[in-house]
Amino acid sequence: MITYPSKIFEDAVNEFARLPGIGRKSALRMVLFMLKQDVSTVQHFSETIQRLRAEIKYCNHCHNISETEICSICADNKRDKNLLCIVENVRDVIAIENTQQYRGLYHVLGGIISPLDGIGPAQLNIQSLIDKATSGQIKEVVMALATTMEGDTTVFYLYKKLHPLGVSITTIARGVSVGGEIEYADEITLGRSILNRVAYENSITK
C-alpha cells in the first residue's frame, strides 16, 4: 500500500481513482496537477462538477441529458415531430447530431437488451416509447442501434412492440464505409451490402 503525505491528499486521490479508466497512479498525477493550480481555478472546476450533477436532468420526453424538463431538441419547433430516432445512449445522440443530417427527435433507451448483463426490456426506457407511439404523433421510427447481436435483439423486440401500433419502422443502413476500399471491407458487411444494394438514383449525394 502506498502511503501519502496527508489524509486530505489521500482522500482526493481516492476520489479521482473512482473515475472509469483511472487507476491510482493516474489519480495521483491529477491530484498533483490540481495542487499546482490557483485556488480559483480549482474552485471553478469543483463548482462545475457540482452543478453538473445538481442541474443536469434527463429530458421527460426523450431521456436525453438536459438542463430543463424538456431538452432543447424536443423543444425545438423546427424539428420534425413525426420522426423518432431510437438510440442506446446520450453519446449516440451527440454522434448523430454532429452529422447535421437528422432533423427529427430522439428516444434514448439507456442501454440495449442483454439478459447476461441483467438488462431486460424492463430496465430500459421502453414503456415511454410505446406510450409515445400509441399517442399517434409518430409516423416513422428509425432504429439506430449497435449492429451487434444485442443491438439486433433490441431492434427486433421494439419492432414487435411498435409494429402493431401502425408506425413505420426503419433501420440505419449497414454497408461499406464511405471512403473505404472494397477489398478491406469485412466479408459479412460486404455480403450484406451486395444483398441490400440500392438503386443508383438514390445513392447520388443530394
Next chain:
Amino acid sequence: MLYLAHLSLLHFKNYDHLQINLHSGVNVFTGPNGLGKTNLMDAIHYLCMCKSFLSTDSANIKRGAPAAMIQGNFLQDETAFEVLCTLRKDQKKVVKLNSEEYTKLADHVGRFPIVIIAPQDQMLIYEGSDVRRRFIDSLLSQTDRVYLEKLMLYNRILQQRNALLKTGQTAYELYEFYDKQLVDAGQHIYDKRKSFFLMFKPLFLQHFLSITQTVESADIQYQTQLDSNDMKTLLAQNFERDLRSAFTNAGIHKDDILFTINEFPVKRFASQGQQKSITIALKLAQFTYISSHNKPLLILDDIYDKLDEHRLTHLMQLMQNNSFGQVFITDTHPNRVANIFNKYNTPIQSFAIDKLKS
C-alpha cells in the same frame, strides 16, 4: 510437405533454453519420466494450436522467469515460416507469423495442422459430451470458417437465452428472436456435423479394423436430437420445460458421439484394450481427415509401450506407406522405439532428452 525444421525454447516449463534441429521424418525422444519429453511435445503443440494440450498458459512459464518463448521454423514446399509464441505473466500471449502479430489467434489455428495421440485421449470416452463435441468442433473449425462463426453465434445466443430464462421473464418477443437465431445457426451446425460424420465414419472404421484385425464390429454414431425433429420444433416443444428448468433443454449443444463395439456402448462395456483401439482409430481418422487439406504433424506421446502387436503393426505400416508426414515420438525406454523402426527399416532421428538439456 509441411515440417518443423528447428525449435527453440526459452524458459518454457522445465526448459531454461533449448535449440534443436529436427528431422523431416521420424523424431524420437527418449529419457526417464519427468525430464520434459512431453513438455517438448507441448511446445510443438503451442506453435500449431497457440495453446498447451496439458495446462494453462501461466503454468508453462518456468518458475521465477517473467516470460516464456517458443520459436519454430516450419518449412512447407521450400517456403520458410517462422512462428513465435510469447507467454508473459498476466499478459495476453502473443503469436507471430514471420514477425507479424496475429490479432486473432483463431486465424493461426489450422495453418500448421497437428494431431496428437496421447494417454489423455481416453478422456474422449470417459468424460462428458462436451469433450466429444469439442473434438468435432475443433476439427470442423480448422477447415470451415463459417462453421466456427455460426458456432460462436449459437453459443452467445444460447447464453443470452439461458440468462433470460433465469430471470423468469416471459418476454415472448425476445424468445422469438433468440429462437430464430438459434434455429438458423443450429440447423447449419447440424447439417455440417451430419455431413462430417458421413466422411469421418468410414475413415474411423477403416483404422479400427486395421488396428484390431478382429471380427469385432465397432461403430461411431452422431447422436443428436435434431435427427428426430428440426431445431424449430425442438425449441417449441421444450419451451414450457425450458421455463421451468431455467435453461435450454434441446439443441445442438446436447449433441454427442456414441462409440459401440458389437453394439455395446464402449463407455460402459469395453475393455481397456478396446477403448485404446477406439481412441487411436479416432485420432488416426482425424489425421486422415485433415490430411485431405494439409498433412498434419503427428505426435505420439508416451504410447509405444502400451501398443499391442496389431496396433503396432498398423502404425508401422502407415509409417512405411508414407501416410504420415513429420512424426514426433516419446518413449521412456532408450532403444525400444529405435529397435522397432530398425526392424521395419525405417530411418529415424533419435534424441536423448538428458543430453539435449545439458
